[in-house]
Amino acid sequence: MQALPGFRDFLPSDCAARNYIFARWRDVARRCGFVEWDGPVLEPTDLYQKKSGPEIVTQLFNFTDKGEREVAMRPELTPTLARVVAAHEREFRKPLKWFSIGQFFRYEKQQRGRLREHFQLNCDIIGETALAADIELVALCIDIVRAFGFTEKDFVVRISDREFWTEFLRSQKVAPERWDEILQVIDKFGREPREKTTEKLGQLADPVLRILSEGGKSEKLDQLVDGLRARGLADFVDVDVRVVRGLAYYTGIVFEVFDRAGKFRAIAGGGRYDNLIEQLSDGAVSIPALGFAMGDVVLGELIRETASAREAMQKATAAEQKIDIYIVIAKEERRADALAQIQKLRDRGYRVDYPLAPDKVAKQFQTAEQLGAGIAILFGDEWPQVKVKTLATREEVLVLHDEIITRVANLL
RNA sequence: GUGGUCGUAGCUCAAUGGUAGAGCCCCAGAUUGUGGUUCUGGUUGUUGCGGGUUCGAGUCCCGUCGGCCACCCCA
Numbered sequence: 001m002q003a004l005p006g007f008r009d010f011l012p013s014d015c016a017a018r019n020y021i022f023a024r025w026r027d028v029a030r031r032c033g034f035v036e037w038d039g040p041v042l043e044p045t046d047l048y049q050k051k052s053g054p055e056i057v058t059q060l061f062n063f064t065d066k067g068e069r070e071v072a073m074r075p076e077l078t079p080t081l082a083r084v085v086a087a088h089e090r091e092f093r094k095p096l097k098w099f100s101i102g103q104f105f106r107y108e109k110q111q112r113g114r115l116r117e118h119f120q121l122n123c124d125i126i127g128e129t130a131l132a133a134d135i136e137l138v139a140l141c142i143d144i145v146r147a148f149g150f151t152e153k154d155f156v157v158r159i160s161d162r163e164f165w166t167e168f169l170r171s172q173k174v175a176p177e178r179w180d181e182i183l184q185v186i187d188k189f190g191r192e193p194r195e196k197t198t199e200k201l202g203q204l205a206d207p208v209l210r211i212l213s214e215g216g217k218s219e220k221l222d223q224l225v226d227g228l229r230a231r232g233l234a235d236f237v238d239v240d241v242r243v244v245r246g247l248a249y250y251t252g253i254v255f256e257v258f259d260r261a262g263k264f265r266a267i268a269g270g271g272r273y274d275n276l277i278e279q280l281s282d283g284a285v286s287i288p289a290l291g292f293a294m295g296d297v298v299l300g301e302l303i304r305e306t307a308s309a310r311e312a313m314q315k316a317t318a319a320e321q322k323i324d325i326y327i328v329i330a331k332e333e334r335r336a337d338a339l340a341q342i343q344k345l346r347d348r349g350y351r352v353d354y355p356l357a358p359d360k361v362a363k364q365f366q367t368a369e370q371l372g373a374g375i376a377i378l379f380g381d382e383w384p385q386v387k388v389k390t391l392a393t394r395e396e397v398l399v400l401h402d403e404i405i406t407r408v409a410n411l412l
Numbered sequence: 413g414u415g416g417u418c419g420u421a422g423c424u425c426a427a428u429g430g431u432a433g434a435g436c437c438c439c440a441g442a443u444u445g446u447g448g449u450u451c452u453g454g455u456u457g458u459u460g461c462g463g464g465u466u467c468g469a470g471u472c473c474c475g476u477c478g479g480c481c482a483c484c485c486c487a
Contacts, residue, residue, distance in 0.1 A: 005477095005479090006482085040433080048487095058413090058485085058487090059485070059486080062477070063430080074487095075487055076487040077487085078425050078487080104487070106486085106487075108484090108485075108486090109413075109480090109484095111480080111481075111482090112480070113479080114485095114486080117486095120487080172446085186487095215421090221471085245486090245487095265486080269486090269487080279487090293487065295487085328445085328446080330445050331445085336448085360445085360446095361445045361446055361447095362444085362445085362446060362447070363447095364445095364447090365445095365447035366446095366447050366448085368446095368447065369447045369448060370447085370448090373413090376446085378445075378446080380445065381445080387445095387446090388449095389446080391447070391448095396446085
């Protein structure tokens with residue numbers, strides 16, 4: 001038996017890496033004033049079918065439950081967020097700055113960096129129309145990637161604005177019903193043959209291709225970059241109007257994070273979705289919002305393939321997995337005394353381990369070493385004294401058992 | 413979902429169509445209370461699974477499942 005395709009087992013080292021990622025996500029988000037929340041892993045399929053665009057539906061991990069309900073494992077958090085905010089927004093002062101770390105699912109053939117399950121950080125700002133919110137969100141996104149040891153040489157945030165395109169389409173007198181379709185074509189630009197793009201755009205082909213090749217400019221995008229420059233983050237961003245993102249609900253600024261080498265899929269992506277909450281609440285609550293998501297899979301790959309980031313992670317996870325004290329029971333008749341001390345040490349907050357079954361002293365020291373213990377305490381013939389050994393220096397001192405705590409406090 | 417490619421021990425990989433191996437890991441020892449090194453010994457495989465060709469298949473053919481890559485799509 002093995003795990004289902006696209007689902008991962010997390011062995012201790014994998015879990016350590018995962019916790020390392022979560023810890024940095026959480027730390028930076030909290031540092032920026034975001035508070036953590038979460039929603040259900042299972043949602044009504046309708047939640048996604050209605051508002052996320054038709055593409056998403058074919059890739060849902062969905063089924064009919066025993067109550068004949070059509071349900072789906074959540075593929076993303078934003079629809080849930082919109083629902084929750086619509087229901088509870090009056091309980092909070094605006095703007096809300098919320099983040100969440102959770103597992104998400106999709107049903108599609110897996111590939112590298114693309115599984116059927118992954119963990120994602122979501123950060124959203126709700127109830128603020130000012131561009132300052134967009135700047136804050138992009139800055140947070142940059143700070144989070146930086147927290148893993150990456151620099152402007154390692155990654156870039158490509159920023160665009162859907163309004164840039166909607167204004168263009170309005171100026172070209174294109175019917176609003178066709179906007180989403182044309183944005184999809186722009187999104188695919190570069191992944192599709194040029195002739196196919198031209199054909200789909202029809203008479204819009206010339207102006208659109210001109211913008212795509214010359215690059216677009218807008219006052220809003222300039223202001224956004226200025227805001228980031230004021231924070232010293234301008235080197236992390238590139239304005240690139242080719243970015244529109246696949247989801248239909250985005251209304252303004254959109255952005256994606258890529259590794260500079262272009263080797264991986266997007267590390268993160270997001271944007272403004274000012275109408276989504278109103279749509280999902282059937283017009284009951286109208287409140288602007290924006291957010292981004294960052295997955296653990298691509299980020300983890302980038303960490304493992306970047307020497308500095310990899311070493312930082314290894315150092316942190318090694319330290320996290322180490323224990324403080326290993327208890328060596330040299331004489332089984334001292335086991336009860338050892339356990340009494342173990343309990344005391346653990347109550348003091350030390351990480352303490354010991355052999356569950358009788359074992360040779362040599363083997364016990366080997367185990368102590370392997371577990372990364374700072375010190376070993378040997379219980380044996382010296383009782384009521386014990387030997388406290390600093391493993392790194394091999395120095396050993398005899399202390400009375402009721403002085404262990406103070407001695408240990410000095411050594412660790 | 414479509415196409416290509418690969419699948420051998422827990423891991424990394426060997427083996428002209430002719431008896432399935434190595435290293436690492438793990439376990440146990442080196443006269444019984446001291447760890448990173450060393451030495452000795454040991455466990456582990458229906459060669460992913462199921463058919464077929466052949467005197468004989470890990471090796472060739474077909475199917476299937478799984479991994480990887482490209483497409484599709486991207487939250």
